[in-house]
Amino acid sequence: MSLPGEKQTGREQTGSSGDPTNKGESGLVALFFIVGLAASLAIGWIVFPKLLYSKSEQPFDFSHVTHADAVGDCESCHFFREDGTYAGVPTLAQCTECHEEVQGESEAEETFVNEYVAEEKEVPWKIYSRQPDCVFFSHAAHVTGAGMDCAECHGDIGESESLKPYEENRLTGYSRDIWGKNIAGMKKNSWDRMKMEDCGACHKETMGSKGACFQCHK
Amino acid sequence: MNTESNETRAKKFGMVIDLDKCTGCGSCMVACSAENNIPVRKDESDKLLSITWIRVYRITNGKDFPDTEICYFPRPCQHCGGKHDDGHSPCVSVCPATATDYDHSTGIVSQIYTRCFGCRYCMAACPYHARYFNWWDPVWPAKLEESLSPDVSPRMRGVVEKCSFCFHRYQLARDKAYQEERDVEEMEYQTACTQACPSGAITFGDLNNPDHAVYTLKKDKRAFRLLERLHTNPKVYYLSEREWVRRAGDNYLSNEEPTGAPGAYELKGKGGH
Numbered sequence: 329m330s331l332p333g334e335k336q337t338g339r340e341q342t343g344s345s346g347d348p349t350n351k352g353e354s355g356l357v358a359l360f361f362i363v364g365l366a367a368s369l370a371i372g373w374i375v376f377p378k379l380l381y382s383k384s385e386q387p388f389d390f391s392h393v394t395h396a397d398a399v400g401d402c403e404s405c406h407f408f409r410e411d412g413t414y415a416g417v418p419t420l421a422q423c424t425e426c427h428e429e430v431q432g433e434s435e436a437e438e439t440f441v442n443e444y445v446a447e448e449k450e451v452p453w454k455i456y457s458r459q460p461d462c463v464f465f466s467h468a469a470h471v472t473g474a475g476m477d478c479a480e481c482h483g484d485i486g487e488s489e490s491l492k493p494y495e496e497n498r499l500t501g502y503s504r505d506i507w508g509k510n511i512a513g514m515k516k517n518s519w520d521r522m523k524m525e526d527c528g529a530c531h532k533e534t535m536g537s538k539g540a541c542f543q544c545h546k
Numbered sequence: 547m548n549t550e551s552n553e554t555r556a557k558k559f560g561m562v563i564d565l566d567k568c569t570g571c572g573s574c575m576v577a578c579s580a581e582n583n584i585p586v587r588k589d590e591s592d593k594l595l596s597i598t599w600i601r602v603y604r605i606t607n608g609k610d611f612p613d614t615e616i617c618y619f620p621r622p623c624q625h626c627g628g629k630h631d632d633g634h635s636p637c638v639s640v641c642p643a644t645a646t647d648y649d650h651s652t653g654i655v656s657q658i659y660t661r662c663f664g665c666r667y668c669m670a671a672c673p674y675h676a677r678y679f680n681w682w683d684p685v686w687p688a689k690l691e692e693s694l695s696p697d698v699s700p701r702m703r704g705v706v707e708k709c710s711f712c713f714h715r716y717q718l719a720r721d722k723a724y725q726e727e728r729d730v731e732e733m734e735y736q737t738a739c740t741q742a743c744p745s746g747a748i749t750f751g752d753l754n755n756p757d758h759a760v761y762t763l764k765k766d767k768r769a770f771r772l773l774e775r776l777h778t779n780p781k782v783y784y785l786s787e788r789e790w791v792r793r794a795g796d797n798y799l800s801n802e803e804p805t806g807a808p809g810a811y812e813l814k815g816k817g818g819h
Contacts, residue, residue: 412722462660462699464717468724540649542656546699546714 377511381495381504387451389436391489402478414467420450454494456505464546483519558653559711560753560781562763563620567747570618574600577742583694585684597678599709600739607790617791623676623709624780625655631779637668654711664704673773677708712737732758770795
């Protein structure tokens, strides 16, 4: 019995919206809805990403272009150790081979020689491509085994004249390069993101399967 | 060429433990804990709470002196292949999070701590009690933290962990093999427990490779596996001359004839795994 009664109330409400005063009200509601939606989207897509990542500068600036011109290729500084592991970012000892004395007039060079070379202190570089603890990434398998180019994952960092600020996710502590610059997770180039999905997609494409967990996890 | 075979030829890593050589010293347990960043608890004597990836059990033949005999039973994760060796291991098939999977190229059952959400279904499914739960975040005594291995990721509270056959050692051995464009050799990938055993009771290698010691040992007439009648198809083989030890491996009742059970040790040596 209560069902038809409810229906009637419903009809009454729809009927009342035809009333001119209520029309203005509903317009106002719609306006508030649109403004609210726009504000939430703006917060979600613009403000939140800015809050999510903290920005910090590297200890001093570095030009890959200058160094690549001087030493020739990536492998001179970023090489494989004898046991097959990858050395990654050069140690102070490697840099000191050339930089015992201040060369040129750049401010970064002066900072480097005075604060690190003279003090024999390793440079606390912030690694853009640092993967989480549970990941085992084999440079040997990708570079030597599969013959991949550095740029396929690292992009054009080798052609950069200065270092970009390091952005760290405040929640996870990971570098922004893992999720990628695009907050929606869109990617145009193979080096835009370094998530497990990206590893999986490439493995699937080139090897036919994403591979077992223990291939890349430890 | 060699790097290609590195990728494509399926391996099946396994272990053969000679129980007649095992003295129960526990070196394997110690070496394993040190290698795999296993957390220590204030009271390690409480075995309900302490974690160890390889546990040494002690069994006896139940006879009175002077006929009493004791056998020590080291038990790592058995890395079960499932009935048809298709990766249908008890734990893998129940995990709702795909936090543990079977690697068909190595035969190793993985455990991904960041993926596990701690339901402990796998622990219930595992017939060997090889899995352990982290009830607390690990706390290492001061200074010990500095000796942790960077090759093994530490576990957090609320996840399950287990023996990985020291898989990180294979990852590192493979790195070197890639650089030298060859395959990983038998002695390059050995688990920590294998190397620590003072009596040489543990042998480790590729069960599919005729050049590896385990390939011949697994066909030995003394060889058996734990709870074979469950068809879990473990990759850990045990050797013992003693009949009662072999019977204990499948928990036979005193009036039961092992020959009747499918996959019992008597059937071993007919070329099956």
